[in-house]
Amino acid sequence: MATAIVEGLGHSLHTATELPLLRRIVAEGQRRAALSREQSRKAAAQLAAPPLGGLLFSCSLEAPFRAAAVFFLAVTGAALALRTPLGPDRCGRARASPAQGRGLAGLRYVRASPYLRYMLVWFALVNGAFAGLGLLLVVLCRGRGASLGEIGTAQAVGSAGAVLGALACEHLTERLTGARLLTASSGLLVAGAVAMAVPGPAPLTGIAYAGALFLTPAVNVAFQHHLVRTVPDEPTGRISSARMTAARSLNWFFLMGAGALADRRGPLLPLLALAGRFLALACANHVCRPASAER
Numbered sequence: 001m002a003t004a005i006v007e008g009l010g011h012s013l014h015t016a017t018e019l020p021l022l023r024r025i026v027a028e029g030q031r032r033a034a035l036s037r038e039q040s041r042k043a044a045a046q047l048a049a050p051p052l053g054g055l056l057f058s059c060s061l062e063a064p065f066r067a068a069a070v071f072f073l074a075v076t077g078a079a080l081a082l083r084t085p086l087g088p089d090r091c092g093r094a095r096a097s098p099a100q101g102r103g104l105a106g107l108r109y110v111r112a113s114p115y116l117r118y119m120l121v122w123f124a125l126v127n128g129a130f131a132g133l134g135l136l137l138v139v140l141c142r143g144r145g146a147s148l149g150e151i152g153t154a155q156a157v158g159s160a161g162a163v164l165g166a167l168a169c170e171h172l173t174e175r176l177t178g179a180r181l182l183t184a185s186s187g188l189l190v191a192g193a194v195a196m197a198v199p200g201p202a203p204l205t206g207i208a209y210a211g212a213l214f215l216t217p218a219v220n221v222a223f224q225h226h227l228v229r230t231v232p233d234e235p236t237g238r239i240s241s242a243r244m245t246a247a248r249s250l251n252w253f254f255l256m257g258a259g260a261l262a263d264r265r266g267p268l269l270p271l272l273a274l275a276g277r278f279l280a281l282a283c284a285n286h287v288c289r290p291a292s293a294e295r
């Protein structure tokens with residue numbers, strides 16, 4: 001538990017510093033491309049890491065942890081080798097006194113921006129629903145008689161959809177606004193969830209799941225690029241942390257809810273409930289008009 005807490009704190013620190021450092025290391029005209037390629041690297045790593053970890057684990061119980069320690073040490077060395085001034089810029093720092101609660105500056109900035117408020121709610125609901133959708137993928141395939149190997153194939157196909165979406169990020173974000181990507185992604189979420197409900201072999205169910213995931217990396221890049229382009233330096237890291245907190249805040253609820261409903265009524269009811277949630281979000285895009293708020 002102590003190790004998990006330390007690793008979680010390290011990840012939180014990474015999330016808070018990622019975008020402010022990107023602003024200093026990458027030239028302005030290359031930031032969208034850098035964010036897109038980072039999504040590709042993350043998706044590829046998430047696809048390759050589980051089989052690599054399993055291979056190392058088959059060699060010895062300690063091998064995956066030793067390898068992770070070596071990788072983290074290499075990342076630390078790369079960070080120490082940076083020679084770019086990393087700030088923060090003293091002239092750009094907020095001049096708030098401690099009594100004004102600088103620690104809440106990020107939340108105040110989000111509260112004052114309709115676009116940021118909307119996106120944090122969107123990320124919370126979509127990521128939570130994704131957690132439930134991933135559980136239902138396994139339950140659906142198992143209920144349709146799929147073997148464990150076929151279920152693994154369906155999950156791999158779903159992960160491949162996220163990788164392909166990450167690879168397409170740079171092309172998509174150059175040609176579509178963040179609001180259009182949000183609308184298209186919401187439509188794909190509905191279509192993917194409904195397609196998963198259609199009986200079929202496990203790989204086809206995995207393809208439907210992959211379709212639901214396809215545009216979410218591009219939405220992430222569009223949102224991050226909006227932060228880098230428009231938000232002042234000091235609250236950027238705090239807003240990134242708030243986004244990560246929001247994105248993970250409802251995972252437990254959707255996982256427990258999807259599991260409980262699947263136990264009592266079968267997997268189709270929670271799956272259609274999630275599809276209804278995605279449809280409500282798609283309608284909210286037109287009612288709340290995040291496009292005008294983004295501008």
